[in-house]
Amino acid sequence: MTMKEYLRNLLTAIAFIGMTPSAMSTNINDNYDKWFCDSTLRVDYIFTGNAKNQRISLDELRSASGWYGRRVNLNKPALRGNGTIKMTDESTGEVIYCTSFSTLFQEWQTTEEAVSNWKSFENIFQLPMPRKNAWVEVILFDTHNNVSSSYKHLVKPNDILIRPIPSTHPAANRILHQGGDSKKCIDIAIVAEGYTAEEQAVFYEDAEKACREILKYAPFSAHKNDFNFTAVALESRESGVSIPHDNLWKETALAASFDTFYSQRYLTTLRLKTLHDALAGIPYEHIIILANTDNYGGGGIYNSYTLSAAHHPLCLPVTVHEFGHSFGGLADEYYYDDQYEQFYFPGIEPWEQNITTLTAFEDKWQDMLPEGTPVPTSADGLDANDMEHIGVYEGGGYQSKGVFRAFMNCRMKTNDTESFCSVCERAIERVIEHHLKPLE
Numbered sequence: 001m002t003m004k005e006y007l008r009n010l011l012t013a014i015a016f017i018g019m020t021p022s023a024m025s026t027n028i029n030d031n032y033d034k035w036f037c038d039s040t041l042r043v044d045y046i047f048t049g050n051a052k053n054q055r056i057s058l059d060e061l062r063s064a065s066g067w068y069g070r071r072v073n074l075n076k077p078a079l080r081g082n083g084t085i086k087m088t089d090e091s092t093g094e095v096i097y098c099t100s101f102s103t104l105f106q107e108w109q110t111t112e113e114a115v116s117n118w119k120s121f122e123n124i125f126q127l128p129m130p131r132k133n134a135w136v137e138v139i140l141f142d143t144h145n146n147v148s149s150s151y152k153h154l155v156k157p158n159d160i161l162i163r164p165i166p167s168t169h170p171a172a173n174r175i176l177h178q179g180g181d182s183k184k185c186i187d188i189a190i191v192a193e194g195y196t197a198e199e200q201a202v203f204y205e206d207a208e209k210a211c212r213e214i215l216k217y218a219p220f221s222a223h224k225n226d227f228n229f230t231a232v233a234l235e236s237r238e239s240g241v242s243i244p245h246d247n248l249w250k251e252t253a254l255a256a257s258f259d260t261f262y263s264q265r266y267l268t269t270l271r272l273k274t275l276h277d278a279l280a281g282i283p284y285e286h287i288i289i290l291a292n293t294d295n296y297g298g299g300g301i302y303n304s305y306t307l308s309a310a311h312h313p314l315c316l317p318v319t320v321h322e323f324g325h326s327f328g329g330l331a332d333e334y335y336y337d338d339q340y341e342q343f344y345f346p347g348i349e350p351w352e353q354n355i356t357t358l359t360a361f362e363d364k365w366q367d368m369l370p371e372g373t374p375v376p377t378s379a380d381g382l383d384a385n386d387m388e389h390i391g392v393y394e395g396g397g398y399q400s401k402g403v404f405r406a407f408m409n410c411r412m413k414t415n416d417t418e419s420f421c422s423v424c425e426r427a428i429e430r431v432i433e434h435h436l437k438p439l440e
């Protein structure tokens with residue numbers, strides 16, 4: 001051993017002895033209590049813009065008792081998403097929390113209407129309440145993975161204008177499934193939309209069915225002890241939801257509506273403040289809204305919410321599909337032969353784990369392919385419902401060309417199957433683990 005090597009070894013040994021257990025961890029994941037209180041900081045924003053421009057404005061800050069998000073992997077998001085929100089400790093500059101999301105606003109920006117109009121959309125994020133001053137930065141990405149907009153503001157936890165969310169009078173609710181302690185589990189609220197006071201029993205029954213259905217699917221079925229589901233029976237004045245293409249408008253708790261962006265079966269709500277206000281006092285991190293209608297449709301926005309029509313015969317598979325979007329950050333695997341609008345571009349790898357443009361396929365399911373599998377893979381001779389043969393089949397993300405998926409069928413493609421494909425299962429599993437297990 002040379003003197004140089006000796007000194008280096010000695011310094012390494014001294015550094016190792018001097019480390020406290022928390023300093024030895026490679027990230028802040030084990031240190032929730034060091035940085036955060038057991039409470040929630042709700043940040044309400046307004047995203048405004050058109051097809052080319054956008055502005056992010058802070059609407060208000062709220063606080064709530066309890067934190068129902070993850071307490072591990074704090075400073076890295078599970079997926080990239082179409083946007084990121086990052087919290088940085090003011091004094092040390094350390095990133096102490098980071099999460100990702102997608103928004104209806106960004107979807108709207110790709111529509112024809114956005115070419116000539118400006119619109120604003122509510123966006124709400126729940127963050128752990130920092131113990132000390134922290135910068136919060138929202139970053140939006142465009143369809144080419146570039147930063148399109150960002151906004152940064154300082155949050156002072158002792159700011160007297162952070163308005164508390166009352167927790168003393170929560171909406172009528174019922175626990176549907178208790179996997180374990182909220183601090184260790186993923187908490188999901190199933191929320192009523194378009195059910196009148198007289199229809200509450202119907203809602204609880206619908207919510208129960210949706211909860212059971214999700215827990216039937218792998219990988220959720222193996223994680224029953226990691227999820228809690230609470231049904232929240234919001235009352236609507238009128239029964240049903242708005243269906244503009246039938247000139248049918250209803251006064252409902254969350255003002256949900258079909259025909260979002262003029263797409264008949266796209267069922268969403270734009271009233272995110274109303275939604276989150278209505279969940280005051282309920283432990284929740286993810287949201288599933290059940291709409292009291294037999295019209296076909298739904299919507300799911302990553303880390304925002306799932307909305308599904310509760311009384312259509314295909315309600316249950318649709319709910320699971322939309323939850324694949326809102327919880328798992330999965331892309332649609334279906335496509336249209338006559339789709340002229342482009343959502344995914346050559347040379348840009350989508351962040352969603354279940355589709356690829358073959359730009360960075362090694363980050364997707366390349367490792368799951370049997371040796372010798374041609375890339376792309378021909379679908380000739382395979383049944384449209386085949387879920388045995390993993391490959392790289394062209395068609396996905398609404399586009400018949402340039403986007404590839406792993407299986408002929410999947411819950412993210414049609415309603416004719418009983419499961420997610422194994423690529424989607426692995427992607428969801430990774431999101432669950434990110435919530436629950438500190439990564440190396």
Ligand SMILES: [Zn+2]
Pocket residue numbers: 333354409410411412420421422423424425
């Ligand atoms: Zn899939």
